[in-house]
Amino acid sequence: MKRSKLLLLLCAILCFNGIFGAGCSDPDKHNHSFIDVSAQAATCIEKGYIAHQKCESCDKIFIDGEEVTEEDILVPIDPDNHANLSDVDGEVATCSETGVQAHKKCLDCEKLFIDGEEVTEEDIIIPIDYNNHTNLHDVAGKVATCSESGVYAHQKCDDCGKYYIDSQELSADDVIIPINPDNHTDLRQVSGLPATCIQEGVLAHEVCDDCGKYYINGEEVDASQVILPIAPGNHLNLRDVAEIPATCSEPGVYAHKICDDCGTHFIDGAPVGANAIIMPTNPDNHTSLRDIVGVSATCYEDGIHAHQFCDDCDKYYIDGQEVNESDIIINKGHDFGDDSLVCSVCDAYKALYECDYYVVDDTNKYDFVATSIGTHHWTDDKEEFLISLSNERMTFATQTNAATVMNIDSEWIISLEGNPGSTSNTFTRFKLGQGDEPYIGRFLLIFDLRASGEVAVDRLGARVVDEQAIDVFKDNQSLLLGRNANEENNSERKLEADTIYRFIYVMETTDPEQIVQIFVCAEPSTITLFNLHYIELDHTYDIVDGKLLYFGPAEESVISKDDVCELENIPALEPTCISEGHMAHQRCVYCGTYYLDGNKVRKKDVILSIDPNNHVSELRDVPAKDVTCYEYGHIAHQRCDDCDAYIVDGEIVSEEDVFITTLLDHDFSKNPLECANCNAYKTLYNGEYYVVDELNRYDFITTSRGLLHESYPKTEYFDSIINERMTFATQKGDKNETTVANNGTEWVINLKGSGTRNSFTRFAVGTDEGAYVGRFLLIFDVSCAEDNIEISRLGARVVDEGANDIFKDNQSKLIGTHSNEENNSSRKFEANTKYRFIYVMETTAENQMIQMYVCAQQSSITLSNLHFIPLDDKVNDADGKLMYFGPATDSIVSLEACAHEWTHDGYCYRCGEEV
Numbered sequence: 083m084k085r086s087k088l089l090l091l092l093c094a095i096l097c098f099n100g101i102f103g104a105g106c107s108d109p110d111k112h113n114h115s116f117i118d119v120s121a122q123a124a125t126c127i128e129k130g131y132i133a134h135q136k137c138e139s140c141d142k143i144f145i146d147g148e149e150v151t152e153e154d155i156l157v158p159i160d161p162d163n164h165a166n167l168s169d170v171d172g173e174v175a176t177c178s179e180t181g182v183q184a185h186k187k188c189l190d191c192e193k194l195f196i197d198g199e200e201v202t203e204e205d206i207i208i209p210i211d212y213n214n215h216t217n218l219h220d221v222a223g224k225v226a227t228c229s230e231s232g233v234y235a236h237q238k239c240d241d242c243g244k245y246y247i248d249s250q251e252l253s254a255d256d257v258i259i260p261i262n263p264d265n266h267t268d269l270r271q272v273s274g275l276p277a278t279c280i281q282e283g284v285l286a287h288e289v290c291d292d293c294g295k296y297y298i299n300g301e302e303v304d305a306s307q308v309i310l311p312i313a314p315g316n317h318l319n320l321r322d323v324a325e326i327p328a329t330c331s332e333p334g335v336y337a338h339k340i341c342d343d344c345g346t347h348f349i350d351g352a353p354v355g356a357n358a359i360i361m362p363t364n365p366d367n368h369t370s371l372r373d374i375v376g377v378s379a380t381c382y383e384d385g386i387h388a389h390q391f392c393d394d395c396d397k398y399y400i401d402g403q404e405v406n407e408s409d410i411i412i413n414k415g416h417d418f419g420d421d422s423l424v425c426s427v428c429d430a431y432k433a434l435y436e437c438d439y440y441v442v443d444d445t446n447k448y449d450f451v452a453t454s455i456g457t458h459h460w461t462d463d464k465e466e467f468l469i470s471l472s473n474e475r476m477t478f479a480t481q482t483n484a485a486t487v488m489n490i491d492s493e494w495i496i497s498l499e500g501n502p503g504s505t506s507n508t509f510t511r512f513k514l515g516q517g518d519e520p521y522i523g524r525f526l527l528i529f530d531l532r533a534s535g536e537v538a539v540d541r542l543g544a545r546v547v548d549e550q551a552i553d554v555f556k557d558n559q560s561l562l563l564g565r566n567a568n569e570e571n572n573s574e575r576k577l578e579a580d581t582i583y584r585f586i587y588v589m590e591t592t593d594p595e596q597i598v599q600i601f602v603c604a605e606p607s608t609i610t611l612f613n614l615h616y617i618e619l620d621h622t623y624d625i626v627d628g629k630l631l632y633f634g635p636a637e638e639s640v641i642s643k644d645d646v647c648e649l650e651n652i653p654a655l656e657p658t659c660i661s662e663g664h665m666a667h668q669r670c671v672y673c674g675t676y677y678l679d680g681n682k683v684r685k686k687d688v689i690l691s692i693d694p695n696n697h698v699s700e701l702r703d704v705p706a707k708d709v710t711c712y713e714y715g716h717i718a719h720q721r722c723d724d725c726d727a728y729i730v731d732g733e734i735v736s737e738e739d740v741f742i743t744t745l746l747d748h749d750f751s752k753n754p755l756e757c758a759n760c761n762a763y764k765t766l767y768n769g770e771y772y773v774v775d776e777l778n779r780y781d782f783i784t785t786s787r788g789l790l791h792e793s794y795p796k797t798e799y800f801d802s803i804i805n806e807r808m809t810f811a812t813q814k815g816d817k818n819e820t821t822v823a824n825n826g827t828e829w830v831i832n833l834k835g836s837g838t839r840n841s842f843t844r845f846a847v848g849t850d851e852g853a854y855v856g857r858f859l860l861i862f863d864v865s866c867a868e869d870n871i872e873i874s875r876l877g878a879r880v881v882d883e884g885a886n887d888i889f890k891d892n893q894s895k896l897i898g899t900h901s902n903e904e905n906n907s908s909r910k911f912e913a914n915t916k917y918r919f920i921y922v923m924e925t926t927a928e929n930q931m932i933q934m935y936v937c938a939q940q941s942s943i944t945l946s947n948l949h950f951i952p953l954d955d956k957v958n959d960a961d962g963k964l965m966y967f968g969p970a971t972d973s974i975v976s977l978e979a980c981a982h983e984w985t986h987d988g989y990c991y992r993c994g995e996e997v
Contacts, residue, residue, distance in 0.1 A: 115139055123157070125165045127190040130157035164188040167195065174208070176216045178241035181208030215239040218246070225259070227267045229292035232259030266290040269297070276310070279317050279344040283310030317341040320348070327361070330368045331394035334361030368392040371399070378412065381428045382444060385412035416441065423640045431640045433586055435526060435619075435631060436674035437682065439643075442528055446617045449492035453477040458487040458508075468511070468549055471597055475515040476616075480508050481551075494611040496602050503605065505540040509551065510600040514616060520594040521618065527587040527598065528615040530636050533577040534608035539564040541603035542575075544587055546628055549595040559628035560587075562601050577604070584639040586632040588619070588674075649677060655690075658698045659725035663690035694734055697722045701729060711760040712776035715742040748773060755974045763974050765920055767859060767965065769994030772951050774861060780948050782829040785809040789822045800844075800883045804929055807848035808950075812841050813885075829945040831936050838874040838937055842885065846931040847950055853928035854952060860921040860932065861949040863970055867942040869913035873898040875937035876909075878921055880962050883929045894921075894964035896935055911938070916946075918970035922953070922991060923962040963991050 116135040124130030134155050135144040143150050166189040175181030183206045186195040194201050217240040226232030236257045237246040245252045268291040277283030287308045288297040296303050319342040328334030338359045339348040347359045370393040379385030389410045390399040398405050416425035423432040423439070430443035453470040458480040467479040480487045484499040484506045498506035514521040527544060543562040546554050553559065562569040577583065589598070602609050613636075632639050648671040657663030667688045668677040676683050701720040709715030719740050720729040728740045749758040755771075756763045762775035785806050791799040791813055799811045810829060814820040819834040820841040833839035848854040860878060877896040880888045887893065896903040911917070923932070936943050947970075965983060966973050975981065980993040 112139070114142070114144070116144065121157075123163060124160040125163045125190065126161050126188060126193075127159065129159055131155040132157060161191075164190065164193070164195075166190050172208075174214065175211040176214045176241060177210065177212050177239060177244070180210055182206050183208060212242070215241065215244070215246075217241045221257075223259075225265065226262040227265045227292060228261065228263050228290060228295070231261050233257055234259060263293070266292065266295075268292045272308075277313040277316060279314050279341060279346070280312065281343075282312055284308055285310060314344075317343065317346065319343045323359075325361075328364040328367065329394060330363060330365050330392055330397070333363050335359055336361055365395070368394065368397075370394045374410075379414050381416045381425060381430060382414055384414040386410050387412060416443065423642065433526060433528060433617075433631075433639070434641050434643060435586075435588055437643055437670075440526055440617050442615050442617070446615045448476050448614045448616055450489055450494035450611060450614060451477050451492075452489045453479050455479065457489050458482045458485075464551065468551065468597070471511055471513045472520075472549070472595065475513050475517070475520065478510055478512045480510040482508050492612065495608060496611070497608045498602070498604055498606050500606045505603055505605060507541070507601075507603040510602065510611065511547075511551065511597050513597040514591060520591070521616075522591050522594060524588065524590040524619040526615070526617040526619065526631075527589050528585065528613070528617075529600070529611055530582050530584050530613040531577075531602075531609055531611050532582050533579060533604075533610075535579045537577050537604050537607040537609070539575045539577060539604050541566045541569050541601045542577075543630065543633075544585065544589075544598055544600045544628070546589055546591055546596050547599045548593075549597070551597075551599060554592075554596055555626055555628060558626060560630035563633060564603065566603070577607075577609075582636040583634065584613075584632065584636040585630070586639060587628055587630055589628040590626045592626055643675075647675070652688075656696065657690045657693040658696045659692065659694050659722055659727060660698070662692055664688045665690065694725065694727065697724060697727070699724045709742045709744070709746055711746045711748050711757060711762060714745070716740050717742070748775065755976060765859065765861065765973070766975055766977065766980060766992045767922060767953070768991065769977070772859060774949050774951070778949050778951050780808050780950055781826050782824055782945065782948065783809045783826070784824050785811045787811060789824055790814055790820070796885075800885075800931075803844050803931055804846050804853075804883060807846050807850065807853065810843055810845045812843045814841065827946060831943050831945070833936070833938060833941050833943065838872075838939060840875070840935075840937040843934040843936065843945065844881070844885070844931050847925060848928075853925070854950075855925050855928060857922065857924040857953040859949070859951040859953060860923050861919065861947070861951075862934075862945055863916050863918050863947040864936075865916045865944050865946070866911040866913060866938075867944075869911070871911040871939050871941045873909045873911065873938050875900045875903055875935045877919060877964065877967075878923075878932055878934045878962070880923055880925055880930055881933040882927075883931070885933060888926070888930055889961050892961035894962060897964075897967060898937065900937070911941070911943075916970040917968065918947075918966065918973040919964065920966040920973060921962055921964055965991050 114137040117138055119131075119134050119136055121133040122130045132145070132155050134150070136142070137144070143152065143155060145155070167186045168189050170182075170185050170187050172184035173182045183196060185201065185206050187193070188195070194203065194206060196206070218237050219240060221233070221236050221238050223235035224232045234247060234257050236252070238244070239246075245254060245257050247257070269288050270291055272284065272287050272289055274286035275284045285298060285308045287303070289295070290297075296305055296308050298308065320339050321342055323335065323338050323340055325337040326335040336349065336359050338354070340346070341348075347354050347356060349358065372391050372393060374386065374389050374391050376388035377385045387400060387410045389405070391397075392399070398407055398410050400410065416430045417427050418425055418432070425431065425443070428443065430441055432439040433442050434440075453467065453474050454477075455467055455470045456479065459467040459482070461481060461483060464481055467481075471477065471479060478489075478494060480494070480496060482496075485508045486497045486499070487508070487510075488495040488497075494510060496508050496510070498508065500506045514525065529544075531542075541562045541564045543560070545559050545562070548554050563572070564570055564575050565573045600611065602611075632641070649668040650671055652664065652667050652669055654666040655663040665678065665688045667683075669675065670677075676685055676688055678688055699722060701722055704716070704719050704721050706718040707713075707715045717730070717740055719735075721727070722729070727734050728737055729735070730739065746759055748760070748762050750756070750764070752758045754764075757775070760775065762773055764771040765774050766772075785799065785802040786809075787799045787802040789812060791811055793813060796813060799813075803809065803811055810824070812820065812822045812829070812831060820839060821832045821834070822841075822843075823830040823832075829843060831841050831843070833841065846853065847858065862878075864876065875896045875898045877894070879893050879896070882888055897906070898904055898909050899907050934945065936945075963983075966975075975992065977993050980990060980995070982990040982995060983992055
């Protein structure tokens with residue numbers, strides 16, 4: 083209000099000046115036009131003004147004709163003049179909220195008044211009236227039951243939460259009616275159920291679904307008292323089972339009843355066990371008896387008697403009588419009569435070897451079948467024929483110079499050509515065995531031959547040879563027959579026309595690549611080989627040989643044990659730690675029969691077992707050796723170089739008794755980075771330490787192709803490097819003048835010539851089990867015998883099988899003066915200083931390998947201490963990062979002392995710290 087009146091006053095003054103101002107600039111010429119302005123009383127917030135006049139033209143103010151200022155007409159604020167008083171109704175106090183007295187409030191200054199007296203807000207507050215419940219509501223009563231408490235009818239104030247009965251205040255507990263255990267509002271009737279053989283019954287009873295109590299005739303009982311126990315004799319589901327007769331192979335079942343509930347069986351109303359209903363098998367009740375027609379036996383196939391066979395019990399019957407399976411067999415077999423050696427039915431006969439007879443018949447006869455390559459080959463193309471013999475066992479090929487070969491009806495016909503008096507050579511070969519499996523062991527070899535006419539023999543017989551057709555056992559095999567100076571050297575040896583000659587050998591193969599070679603070297607003629615027999619033997623001797631047991635007319639080859647015996651005296655032989663001995667005995671030169679004190683015995687009867695305490699060689703003293711962090715130790719002992727026995731205090735002990743196989747742990751207690759027990763140390767990578775010791779060190783082993791290879795061609799060396807992991811080869815480099823020496827642990831490269839010479843040593847990481855593909859640490863040392871040698875290129879990279887860099891710019895540059903590499907002209911070797919390289923590298927394919935560059939002035943440079951440590955981590959960009967190069971003694975760096983080398987991803991390779 084005060085502000086509004088002041089604005090009116092100012093407007094009036096301005097209007098007065100606006101109307102009279104121009105005319106009043108000259109007081110003598112102006113006449114004021116007055117308007118009366120009534121007085122305005124001052125209020126509690128606004129000033130007032132007294133009654134006055136104002137010129138409508140010039141806005142000047144006058145009182146009683148005298149001009150005054152605006153300050154002269156203003157009346158000061160009157161704090162007691164409240165022009166805008168408003169009535170405020172009172173509010174009654176309740177049980178939860180305060181009340182307020184009726185009062186007036188000035189809308190201008192917001193002061194409060196009661197009966198004209200100014201008061202504060204606290205003065206008008208009426209305190210809470212705890213007895214004034216304005217929101218009191220009725221709560222109906224609820225009866226207590228056996229499971230829930232009840233409540234009395236009462237009133238509750240929604241404001242203060244108090245309870246009242248008959249206007250008397252109560253606590254919450256006072257209105258609760260306790261649970262009434264006898265008031266069951268949900269009492270349910272349960273019908274009775276009789277007990278059976280498998281299920282309990284139940285008495286008729288009541289159960290309260292609220293409190294779970296049980297009642298019989300109004301009396302409370304336990305839950306167990308309403309249960310009727312199982313009644314074993316109450317079988318509600320009895321079922322009749324008909325009899326099933328027993329057969330020869332299946333038991334039957336007696337007629338009985340069975341309870342489908344409990345499974346009890348009943349016979350004549352009495353319970354019985356499950357076995358009591360089983361009817362034993364009836365061996366005479368054959369429901370599947372089948373007649374089998376008899377078959378006569380032959381020399382090679384068994385026959386059978388006519389009989390009956392039961393398909394159920396697999397029994398045999400002849401004339402109604404049960405017999406064994408063997409009783410129905412008419413055994414196959416040759417008819418040798420009483421002590422006859424020749425079959426009366428077929429051409430089978432018995433061959434004698436070591437006092438045993440071996441039947442020679444069609445079961446061990448093999449046809450002369452040509453290989454898939456052909457019947458014969460020339461001397462200079464025998465390799466492919468020898469291969470075919472290895473792959474196609476029991477097939478034949480003949481090496482010929484002046485001869486032809488035909489294969490007709492399982493016979494091998496060799497026509498020896500040439501001039502009369504000359505000798506032609508042929509060698510027929512085959513490998514023993516079946517399918518893919520060669521036969522290795524002792525065997526009898528028997529074959530026949532005949533000549534087209536009388537012919538002088540140069541070399542005739544058989545031997546075991548290797549895959550190059552060279553004699554395997556040499557002097558241990560019988561000489562061949564004939565007049566050749568290296569063989570029997572019998573100038574009288576001739577083959578008669580149309581006479582069948584028989585060879586009987588005992589032979590042995592010891593290697594899957596060995597084959598049998600039949601020599602036919604004679605004057606021009608046609609010689610036919612046939613009736614080849616090969617009989618496996620189940621025993622071997624200490625000395626492998628090829629013994630000719632018989633040669634002569636075929637009809638005279640069948641010899642009785644009693645017809646021939648030529649004994650030789652065999653002196654006693656003492657057994658040793660590595661070989662058996664034998665007692666003094668005699669042995670038949672022809673059949674190999676053993677005799678002891680004039681009596682026939684088996685070989686095992688004369689053999690003396692190996693004596694483990696009889697050491698032929700002088701025992702070697704082995705001093706004790708302490709165990710280390712990476713090498714086993716052993717106690718002092720003796721060693722026999724023959725049988726490899728370990729001996730302590732004269733007693734043979736096991737290897738476990740000698741060796742100490744628990745390695746020492748590395749001791750990093752004194753120096754956390756270097757072992758106190760050995761030369762192991764820790765290297766740093768990606769924030770972790772990796773132990774570098776003998777367990778991850780690899781020797782510089784030469785590949786099977788050798789130490790060195792030429793610049794071209796080098797494929798065969800690369801193949802050996804890839805196939806023989808962790809073996810090494812060096813490319814000679816410039817002018818092929820580099821030489822390399824390998825002492826197992828070091829690789830010494832001699833760079834020869836003027837200027838800079840290059841060499842590239844390569845190896846593939848991994849083991850015999852396969853390539854290592856992944857991330858790894860590569861550590862190796864380099865030293866130089868000469869001083870101040872300038873380096874051109876030195877270091878390592880991952881390359882492919884063509885020696886091309888795999889990762890190119892992602893791998894660290896090599897060290898040295900080379901323009902494509904570090905290009906550091908001051909890089910030189912100090913003599914006899916060991917420098918260490920530490921790389922983190924990665925291979926991504928199996929055919930990748932490591933190439934070490936050694937390019938420097940003429941000098942001798944040694945690579946040593948190669949370590950390879952697989953890592954688990956991977957990065958997106960495979961590379962070969964040089965983490966350290968410098969003196970080996972300075973390579974051991976702690977996390978705190980790490981000289982950071984940042985990757986492209988912004989962290990240190992060595993310790994893993996981020997930029």
